[in-house]
Amino acid sequence: MRGAPVGPSGSVPVAARDTVLEVSEVAVQFGGVRAIDDASLVVGRRELVGVIGPNGAGKTTLFDVISGFRRPTRGRVELDGTDVTGRSVAWRARHGVRRTFQRQQVFGALTVRENLLAAVEGDRMRGGVVVDLLGLSSRRSGASRQARRVDDVLELCDLGALRDVPAGSLPIGAARMLELGRALVHEPRVLLLDEPTSGLGEAEAAAMSTALRAYLADHECGVVLVEHDVGFVMDHCDRIVVLNLGAVLAAGPPDVIRADPAVRAAYLG
Numbered sequence: 001m002r003g004a005p006v007g008p009s010g011s012v013p014v015a016a017r018d019t020v021l022e023v024s025e026v027a028v029q030f031g032g033v034r035a036i037d038d039a040s041l042v043v044g045r046r047e048l049v050g051v052i053g054p055n056g057a058g059k060t061t062l063f064d065v066i067s068g069f070r071r072p073t074r075g076r077v078e079l080d081g082t083d084v085t086g087r088s089v090a091w092r093a094r095h096g097v098r099r100t101f102q103r104q105q106v107f108g109a110l111t112v113r114e115n116l117l118a119a120v121e122g123d124r125m126r127g128g129v130v131v132d133l134l135g136l137s138s139r140r141s142g143a144s145r146q147a148r149r150v151d152d153v154l155e156l157c158d159l160g161a162l163r164d165v166p167a168g169s170l171p172i173g174a175a176r177m178l179e180l181g182r183a184l185v186h187e188p189r190v191l192l193l194d195e196p197t198s199g200l201g202e203a204e205a206a207a208m209s210t211a212l213r214a215y216l217a218d219h220e221c222g223v224v225l226v227e228h229d230v231g232f233v234m235d236h237c238d239r240i241v242v243l244n245l246g247a248v249l250a251a252g253p254p255d256v257i258r259a260d261p262a263v264r265a266a267y268l269g
């Protein structure tokens with residue numbers, strides 16, 4: 001919602017939110033293991049939601065369900081109010097669902113800029129038929145639009161100075177930022193980040209949060225990030241969902257989660 005009132009931490013108040021993603025009563029079973037057991041989640045536009053929970057709580061599996069890599073045994077996934085539970089990964093990606101993975105996925109031999117171009121190239125190829133019908137000039141303008149998006153992301157992620165450095169030789173902070181950038185060039189409406197600050201120091205993690213907020217200021221996107229770093233989630237997310245044994249143990253703003261007796265007992269210790 002462009003021009004929505006923004007709270008002191010850059011967060012959008014609940015009343016101003018529109019739902020961009022809704023996961024309802026999802027279950028995933030692997031043989032005898034209930035990886036997700038009746039989990040629900042709502043994400044608003046321009047909202048940053050953190051998902052925390054111990055190892056094996058079902059966080060990555062939940063991302064697999066939202067992005068279409070895994071069909072749930074039960075439950076629904078809605079994107080902008082449309083049921084997409086039966087849609088493929090490719091369909092959801094085309095409609096704005098993007099994710100990063102727990103293990104890094106960049107091309108080490110390509111430069112930072114080439115990595116971003118390679119990511120955005122997929123979008124251009126998909127537009128190929130229409131672009132061909134419209135002729136060379138549109139093809140050129142399509143290419144320059146993609147190049148502009150890459151430049152925007154270089155700036156947003158503070159990677160401009162490293163644009164010509166091979167991704168394989170980046171320090172970890174910049175490498176994680178590049179991963180985020182590869183998702184952002186697609187201008188996602190739902191962005192899923194699996195442990196984006198893993199291995200980062202506090203300042204590098206804060207820089208990532210700054211980049212995400214800058215993106216959300218200009219795009220009607222909802223971000224969900226899985227984190228082991230509870231401090232980061234408490235400091236930077238609008239809302240937190242605590243998963244435990246595949247179920248939602250608690251959900252709410254950071255101060256509510258911090259004070260929740262069930263969360264303290266099960267997770268925060």
Ligand SMILES: Nc1ncnc2c1ncn2[C@@H]1O[C@H](COP(=O)(O)OP(=O)(O)OP(=O)(O)O)[C@@H](O)[C@H]1O
Nearest residue numbers: 030033034035053054055056057058059060061062
């Ligand atoms: N492909 C699979 N086959 C069988 N069991 C699986 C599979 N993927 C995940 N599981 C099980 O499902 C449960 C949830 O796993 P998941 O990877 O979603 O947890 P997580 O919260 O992401 O954990 P971590 O914090 O370690 O990344 C675990 O018990 C895991 O062993």
Ligand SMILES: [Mg+2]
Nearest residue numbers: 059060061102
């Ligand atoms: Mg995981």
